[in-house]
Amino acid sequence: MTPSKTRFELKSGLATREAFGRTLTALGRENQDVVVCDADLSKSTFTSLFAKEFPERFFSCGIAEANMISIGAGLAAGGKIPFVSSFSCFAVNKGFEQLRVTVAYPGVNLKLVGTHSGISIGEDGPSQMSIEDLGLMCSLPGFVVLSPADEVSMAALVRAAAAHVGPVFIRAGRMKAPVIYPRDQVFTVGHAVELIEGTDVTIIATGLLVAEAIRAADALEAEGVSARVVDIHTIKPLDREAIARAAQETAAIVVAEEHLIDGGLGVRVAQVVAETCPCVMEFVGIRNTYAESASPEQLLDKYGLVSRDVIAAVRRALARKG
Amino acid sequence: MTSTHNAAGLAAISMRIRREIVEMIGEAKSGHPGGSLSAVEILTTLFFDVMRHDPNNPAWPERDRFILSKGHAAPVLYCMLAQCGYTPKDQLNTLRKLGSIYQGHPDRRFIPALEASTGSLGVGLSVGLGMALAARLNGSPARVYVMLGDGEIQEGQVWEAAMFGAYHKADNIVAIVDYNKIQLDGFVKDIMEVHPLADKWRAFGWHTLEIDGHDIPAVQRALADAAAAKGRPTAIVAHTIKGKGVSFMENNPKFHGTAPSPAEVQAALQELQ
Numbered sequence: 001m002t003p004s005k006t007r008f009e010l011k012s013g014l015a016t017r018e019a020f021g022r023t024l025t026a027l028g029r030e031n032q033d034v035v036v037c038d039a040d041l042s043k044s045t046f047t048s049l050f051a052k053e054f055p056e057r058f059f060s061c062g063i064a065e066a067n068m069i070s071i072g073a074g075l076a077a078g079g080k081i082p083f084v085s086s087f088s089c090f091a092v093n094k095g096f097e098q099l100r101v102t103v104a105y106p107g108v109n110l111k112l113v114g115t116h117s118g119i120s121i122g123e124d125g126p127s128q129m130s131i132e133d134l135g136l137m138c139s140l141p142g143f144v145v146l147s148p149a150d151e152v153s154m155a156a157l158v159r160a161a162a163a164h165v166g167p168v169f170i171r172a173g174r175m176k177a178p179v180i181y182p183r184d185q186v187f188t189v190g191h192a193v194e195l196i197e198g199t200d201v202t203i204i205a206t207g208l209l210v211a212e213a214i215r216a217a218d219a220l221e222a223e224g225v226s227a228r229v230v231d232i233h234t235i236k237p238l239d240r241e242a243i244a245r246a247a248q249e250t251a252a253i254v255v256a257e258e259h260l261i262d263g264g265l266g267v268r269v270a271q272v273v274a275e276t277c278p279c280v281m282e283f284v285g286i287r288n289t290y291a292e293s294a295s296p297e298q299l300l301d302k303y304g305l306v307s308r309d310v311i312a313a314v315r316r317a318l319a320r321k322g
Numbered sequence: 323m324t325s326t327h328n329a330a331g332l333a334a335i336s337m338r339i340r341r342e343i344v345e346m347i348g349e350a351k352s353g354h355p356g357g358s359l360s361a362v363e364i365l366t367t368l369f370f371d372v373m374r375h376d377p378n379n380p381a382w383p384e385r386d387r388f389i390l391s392k393g394h395a396a397p398v399l400y401c402m403l404a405q406c407g408y409t410p411k412d413q414l415n416t417l418r419k420l421g422s423i424y425q426g427h428p429d430r431r432f433i434p435a436l437e438a439s440t441g442s443l444g445v446g447l448s449v450g451l452g453m454a455l456a457a458r459l460n461g462s463p464a465r466v467y468v469m470l471g472d473g474e475i476q477e478g479q480v481w482e483a484a485m486f487g488a489y490h491k492a493d494n495i496v497a498i499v500d501y502n503k504i505q506l507d508g509f510v511k512d513i514m515e516v517h518p519l520a521d522k523w524r525a526f527g528w529h530t531l532e533i534d535g536h537d538i539p540a541v542q543r544a545l546a547d548a549a550a551a552k553g554r555p556t557a558i559v560a561h562t563i564k565g566k567g568v569s570f571m572e573n574n575p576k577f578h579g580t581a582p583s584p585a586e587v588q589a590a591l592q593e594l595q
Contacts, residue, residue, distance in 0.1 A: 035459070059455065059490065067448045067482035074452015077437065079383070079460065082452075098479070101442040102449055106430045 010211055013179035016172040017115040019151035021046020023158040024083055028054045034162065035075055037061050037068050037084040045085045045115045045172075069095035069112070073102040076109040081162055088114025088130035088171060096136060103167050104140035111161045112137075115172040118258035119291040119299045120208060122175070126290040130171075135263025137169040138236045144189060145236040147171040147265075149210035152181040153233050160189050171207065173258075175296045178211040180231070192239035198228030201314050201321075202246035202253050206232045206265050209256040209284065209305060216310035227314060235265055243269055244276035252317040256284035256310050258300075280320045282313040323377055323406040325370050329538040336366045336538075339401045340567045341594045342414055346397055348587035350418040353426070356577040358398035360502040360535070360562040361469060367541040368467055369402045377407040380435040384462050387437045387453050391446020392471035392500065393427040394579070399436075400424050408435040444477025446470065447497055451487050454495040454555075465549070466495040473505030476514045481526065487555040488527030496548045497528070497557045500535065502564035508575050523557035535560030568593055 014022075028034045028050050035057045042048040042060075051058035059075075061068035065086055072084040084091065091114050092099070103110050117130040137145045144164060148154040154172065161168040180195070187193070195210070196217050205213035210231045217227040228250055230242055246253055253273060255266035266283040273279060284304065291299050300306050326332060339362050347353035365388075369375075373386040390399045397417065404411040409423060416422035423432040427441030438449050450468040457464040470480065487495060501519060503510050510516055523530040529551040533540045541560070548556035564578065565571025568590040571582075582590060 035456075057459070061486060062482075062489075064479075064482035064486070066479045067486055070445050070448030070479070070483075071452040071455070071486065073438075074449040074454070075456045076452070077449070078453045078456020080456050097442060098445055098448070101439065102445050106439045 010178035010180065010214065012176055014151040015174055015176050016148055016151060016154040017044070017174060018046050019154035020113055020115070020158055020170065020172050021049045023155040025049040025053055027159065027162055028057065031081065031162070033079065033081045035059065035080045035082050037072050037082055039063055039065050039068050039086045039090065041086050044087070045113070047083070047085050065090050065094040066098050069098035070102045072110045073098070073108045081109060081111065083111045083113060085113040085115065087128060088117040088133045089128060092130065092133045092136050100140060104142055107142050107166060109165055109167070111168045111170065113170045113172060116174045117171045118173060118208065119286065119303055120173055120175045120258060120296040122296040122299060123293050125293040129291060131260045131286050132263060133171060134235050134259050134265060138268065142167060143236065144168045144234070146189070146233060147206040147235050148233050149207055149231055150177045150180045152179065152183060152185055153187055156185070156187040157189070157233060160187065164189065173208055177208060180210060180214070187233060190234045190237045190239060192242040193231045193233065194228065194242065195231055196227065196229040198226040199250060200226045200252070201317055202228040202230060202250045203256060203310060203314065204230045204232055204243070204246065204253060204265070204269055205256040206235065208258050212305065212307045212310055213256055215307035216314065219307065219311055220314060225314065225318065232265060235268065238268055238272060240272050240276065243272045247273045247277035247279045252280045252321045254282045254284060254310060254313040254317055256313070258305055259285055261285035261287055280317050282317045284309050284313050323370070327371050327542070329542070332363070332366050332370055332538050335370055335405065336362045337594060339366060339398065339405065341591055342401045343397045344568065344582060344587055344590045344594065346400070346414045346417045347581045348584065349415040351581050352418060353397060353581050354394040354579050355582060356504060356564040356571060356574070357392060357395040357471060357500065357502060359566045359568065359571065360564050361395055361398050361500045362566065363536045363538050364469065364498055364500065364541055364560055365398055365402050367538055367545065369406055371542060372545045373467065380408060383460070384464050386464055387450065387466045389438045389440065389446045389450045389466070389468045390428055391440055391468050392443065392474050393440030396424070396426065396428050399428060403433065403435060409433055443471065443474040444479040447480055447483040448486070450495055451483055451492055454492045455490065457494055464494065467498065468495065469498045469500055471505070472499055472501045472503065472510050472516055472519070473513065475499060475516055484523065484526040484528065491553050492555045493552050495555045496545065497555065499557065499559050500562055501559055502562045504564040504573070504575050504578055506578050520559045523559065527554060528557040529554050530557045530559065532559045533561070535562035536566060
């Protein structure tokens with residue numbers, strides 16, 4: 001996609017979890033080796049679509065995430081392409097040891113899809129919210145970590161994950177996500193997408209915050225601030241080249257994510273910036289706290305994850321840049 | 323490798339393996355002799371009699387799989403692999419040393435013939451069940467054997483796997499518990515009692531057998547019985563003696579995770595004739 005200077009019109013789209021479930025089912029039709037493991041949340045993760053069509057390749061694991069991860073590892077060792085799915089907080093946190101010792105360490109070809117990530121699951125509250133999954137998954141050597149922003153990128157990256165030989169984590173959300181990309185957009189694992197050109201500051205975002213970054217850039221343009229917007233859909237391996245270029249060309253970077261700032265995308269970007277072209281940075285994310293029950297919109301507003309917060313961070317960065 | 327159904331032949335291999343286990347752990351100056359020695363007859367019977375595998379073709383898709391879920395007993399598995407011809411026998415005494423393929427716990431990165439990297443207790447049965455399901459989907463006759471420690475089954479994931487195996491009718495897997503009654507800190511009964519073990523597996527829906535794990539014909543009969551059981555997985559509770567074959571190691575918690583001194587190695591080899 002050619003970077004645009006025109007205003008984006010963001011239309012409502014599918015939740016990324018639903019785009020995952022639909023793409024997974026299509027993959028199941030194309031590839032007999034695709035199998036699915038679920039822990040009593042298939043209606044929520046949309047793996048129920050796959051289960052309905054391919055019951056013999058769908059393994060109900062019950063509410064036992066640790067076992068489920070290792071079952072997936074064994075299926076992968078047996079030549080299958082297992083997509084293992086649950087709420088991100090349960091799959092990653094309860095299955096972390098199994099992800100470490102039975103998946104990452106031997107490097108097996110397992111695909112883990114964590115849905116209901118971030119705080120935008122809303123009313124269910126913090127016990128169900130995954131705000132540390134990116135940090136945890138990036139700490140596992142060999143894992144590819146993906147965080148699609150909309151249904152188009154999710155569909156493409158689920159296919160990319162299936163084609164990749166090795167462990168992959170895909171982060172999905174519960175709420176409907178604005179459509180950012182045209183249907184024919186091409187995505188390459190490890191390559192960021194520059195959505196909007198800009199010269200004064202770069203907003204690097206992932207997941208739901210990509211749409212907020214676009215809204216922020218639109219508003220800033222009206223004030224005469226030229227903000228570049230970059231979608232980092234691959235958290236690991238990071239697109240170091242795109243980050244270094246942003247640091248060099250705009251000399252100010254704001255990173256926005258629906259994740260704890262500790263261990264999130266921002267600190268990973270900061271490492272690249274420090275190693276390549278140090279510049280002013282600001283961070284939009286969850287600051288050392290757990291959220292609460294409320295509507296997704298109320299929570300994103302309260303915990304500082306909307307375009308207003310991105311704009312404020314840009315202003316701070318520009319003030320420091322001088 | 324030469325396979326045999328002859329119990330005396332398997333006993334002779336077992337004796338050789340015991341000597342190698344003591345020597346390699348002695349040379350390494352650290353490791354877990356007790357739980358390696360308790361598992362010898364079971365692994366010998368699997369690798370030299372029961373399992374369908376081919377050291378000349380370790381990636382044969384239809385091979386039977388063995389997972390040592392109690393990964394700290396790596397020496398007994400390494401001796402089997404070397405004796406079968408998967409790995410070099412003359413490197414067994416590099417155990418636990420820099421650059422050795424014989425890592426402290428089984429590591430597939432160094433020995434591709436290993437079916438799983440283990441060492442963190444509780445995970446092996448789940449991995450084995452995944453392999454068993456894959457074999458079933460592939461229409462493969464491959465069977466999966468997983469050895470668990472009696473202390474290991476204190477891990478909750480083992481029982482998640484037990485529920486899963488029975489629910490999914492995985493009749494191509496056998497879980498073998500090396501019930502040697504000792505774990506690192508002492509006797510199992512004093513750390514976290516697991517008795518009645520066979521009753522637990524039965525309650526979870528497994529076809530369950532209880533045997534003397536050093537009685538080779540009994541091990542052979544149990545594995546044949548497991549192969550005949552349809553519609554449910556088999557658990558073999560194998561009563562064994564920790565440190566079996568070396569008088570001063572037998573039933574001695576010290577030798578769960580302590581290497582024998584050079585003098586103890588010599589004394590042990592005297593007994594293992």
